[in-house]
Amino acid sequence: MYRIILKILKTGLLTEPLSVTSPESPAPFLPVAKSLSIRHVDAGSCNACELELHALSGSYYAPERQGIRFVSSPRHADLLLVTGPVTCHMEQALKDTHDAMAFPKAVLAVGDCACNGGVFRGSPAVRNGVDAIFPGTAKIPGCPPSPNILLSALRGLSRPVSGDLPASS
Amino acid sequence: MTEEKNMQDDLFFPPVRTTSATSGSEYLSEATSMKNLGGRFLALWSTDHPGRFVCAAFSDAEGLRILRAPVAETSRTFPSITHLFPLASRPERTVRDFTGWTPEGLADTRPWLDHGFWKNAPAGERDYPFVRVEGEGVHEIPVGPVHAGIIEPGHFRFQVVGEKVLRMEERLGYTHKGIRALLRNRPVEDVARLSGRVSGDSAVAYQWALAQAMERATRTFPPERALYLRAVLLERERIANHLGDLGALGNDAGFGFGLVQFGRLKEDLLRNNDRVFAHRYLMDMVVPGGLRENPGKEDISILLEDVRRLQRDVQLLKIIYDEHGGLQDRFSGTGVLDPMLAGDWGLGGVVGRASGQMLDLRHDHPAWPYNRERIPVALSRRGDVGARVQVRFQEIRHSLAFLHTVLTLLPEGPVRTPLRECGSLAEGTGRIEGFRGEVLVWVCLEKGNIVADAYFHDPSWHLWPALERVVPGNLVADFPLINKSFNPSYSGHDL
Numbered sequence: 001m002y003r004i005i006l007k008i009l010k011t012g013l014l015t016e017p018l019s020v021t022s023p024e025s026p027a028p029f030l031p032v033a034k035s036l037s038i039r040h041v042d043a044g045s046c047n048a049c050e051l052e053l054h055a056l057s058g059s060y061y062a063p064e065r066q067g068i069r070f071v072s073s074p075r076h077a078d079l080l081l082v083t084g085p086v087t088c089h090m091e092q093a094l095k096d097t098h099d100a101m102a103f104p105k106a107v108l109a110v111g112d113c114a115c116n117g118g119v120f121r122g123s124p125a126v127r128n129g130v131d132a133i134f135p136g137t138a139k140i141p142g143c144p145p146s147p148n149i150l151l152s153a154l155r156g157l158s159r160p161v162s163g164d165l166p167a168s169s
Numbered sequence: 170m171t172e173e174k175n176m177q178d179d180l181f182f183p184p185v186r187t188t189s190a191t192s193g194s195e196y197l198s199e200a201t202s203m204k205n206l207g208g209r210f211l212a213l214w215s216t217d218h219p220g221r222f223v224c225a226a227f228s229d230a231e232g233l234r235i236l237r238a239p240v241a242e243t244s245r246t247f248p249s250i251t252h253l254f255p256l257a258s259r260p261e262r263t264v265r266d267f268t269g270w271t272p273e274g275l276a277d278t279r280p281w282l283d284h285g286f287w288k289n290a291p292a293g294e295r296d297y298p299f300v301r302v303e304g305e306g307v308h309e310i311p312v313g314p315v316h317a318g319i320i321e322p323g324h325f326r327f328q329v330v331g332e333k334v335l336r337m338e339e340r341l342g343y344t345h346k347g348i349r350a351l352l353r354n355r356p357v358e359d360v361a362r363l364s365g366r367v368s369g370d371s372a373v374a375y376q377w378a379l380a381q382a383m384e385r386a387t388r389t390f391p392p393e394r395a396l397y398l399r400a401v402l403l404e405r406e407r408i409a410n411h412l413g414d415l416g417a418l419g420n421d422a423g424f425g426f427g428l429v430q431f432g433r434l435k436e437d438l439l440r441n442n443d444r445v446f447a448h449r450y451l452m453d454m455v456v457p458g459g460l461r462e463n464p465g466k467e468d469i470s471i472l473l474e475d476v477r478r479l480q481r482d483v484q485l486l487k488i489i490y491d492e493h494g495g496l497q498d499r500f501s502g503t504g505v506l507d508p509m510l511a512g513d514w515g516l517g518g519v520v521g522r523a524s525g526q527m528l529d530l531r532h533d534h535p536a537w538p539y540n541r542e543r544i545p546v547a548l549s550r551r552g553d554v555g556a557r558v559q560v561r562f563q564e565i566r567h568s569l570a571f572l573h574t575v576l577t578l579l580p581e582g583p584v585r586t587p588l589r590e591c592g593s594l595a596e597g598t599g600r601i602e603g604f605r606g607e608v609l610v611w612v613c614l615e616k617g618n619i620v621a622d623a624y625f626h627d628p629s630w631h632l633w634p635a636l637e638r639v640v641p642g643n644l645v646a647d648f649p650l651i652n653k654s655f656n657p658s659y660s661g662h663d664l
Contacts (some may be wrong), residue, residue: 048369
């Protein structure tokens, strides 16, 4: 036990100060403020985008300090975050997940594949991105987009509130 | 029957023999003798190049063996080898899904990767007939394809009594992207890029295996420095994934400290990947003919510093894991893969090695530079989640020691030679020990280095059926832990 406590003390606080929101990230489009609950659906990605979403949830980025959290049930979610080119086999499950979400809700495409099909564009087994199912979806490109890009984009999605959390929290 | 073997290649590439059977019965008798001589089944796929063939890949003491069977012209059939090698069942069903060729003698007539959307089958026919368990108190739990966390999609059907799993059946194919259809008649560069996205966590393993296959087909010999650096990339990929798995395994057993600590070590490694190789997951670094970029002296010292830091930090975390009673209680005796079954099926990778199988390509059929700087095989016999944790710890330790040597002895020079043009139809195979197990790539090149056809085999083709055998008898709540300890890829399997 003492080793664990010692290690925790030695490690200290890993969370990094927030960077400025990237100008390339999508403009705020969610009618929610302060917190953002995300349901992720992998619609056929190669799993690198998932690795980056895992990395994002780690201590360096700590998205929860901004109220950004990943939820298990679509019923709890404001945002449907989609990775992968949307395979024919995942199309129905993706629609079902979206249907299960309560209003207001929005969809975000993460990674080149979800944006336009990426390297899988043109395959008869994919729908070449989320646009085919939910037209006009907001997009974060990258193969895969890094946690920093993801964090700054996600922070910018919800409506800005005066008296937002201080940047150094 | 023809056999081809090239001695000169053996010095450079891992050994491979190709046998073309002239008839189905010859294929079957060759497969039978393969079984009798202790060969392991690796993969099975169909191709139209250079003619309608079913190819089966095996591994034995001498190396890789490709056995080719012609598909009967009129009946469009080929003999099934599932009765010899149970792992051939799903690949044979997949061949039937894509080509309509019938594996003669295969008892399982259900589709596998085909979900009934391609042929516009009526919705009723899309229901997959899971095997059900009948009896008092037995109930069914369907899980997926959308899971509760940030995971890939797949469906699991549990037959449960109380808390205990009686049977678990998988339904995969949700991430099927039509990769094989996409890569035909494309230049090597496109296919190389695509290969890094078959399973994103194994980008180096796939891209190296593909490069090896293409280099063999065109008889191109990349510079020594490139091969050393490919090994550096492969081991960094292995370490990053093992660190991630160890953290997630701790977390699944209720030890959040593990997730934070290992997550931090992994993130540091990924950031240095980005710094030195300009990609966190090392995608597109390995190219046919060598490497995309040549790291300088400063870069190498960053990589060496990573080795030193990880050696210290991982050792301390291993002690913490080993001493943690609650953690070990969840790990030990959970999800036991019987070493007898692992031996029967010829399971390699972390999962096979944790069940006593002394199989590791880096050791058995080492590609350059693994034949120069030897790497020991990490082994355990217990076969439970704890054994798979221990094998991962051991492998990180071995990989770090290997990295230290290779980075110190790194030869100077260029890292890329242009891929030679192949005159006519040329085939090649590549075989690399990724972090999960063996990645196998077969490629057929046409004049002008256009890819006529290729196949990517993921070790998950072996892991998924093994997982089905391991879960029964365990608690439903232990499934995520067991699944994580296997960590099979959905994307690599579904292609």
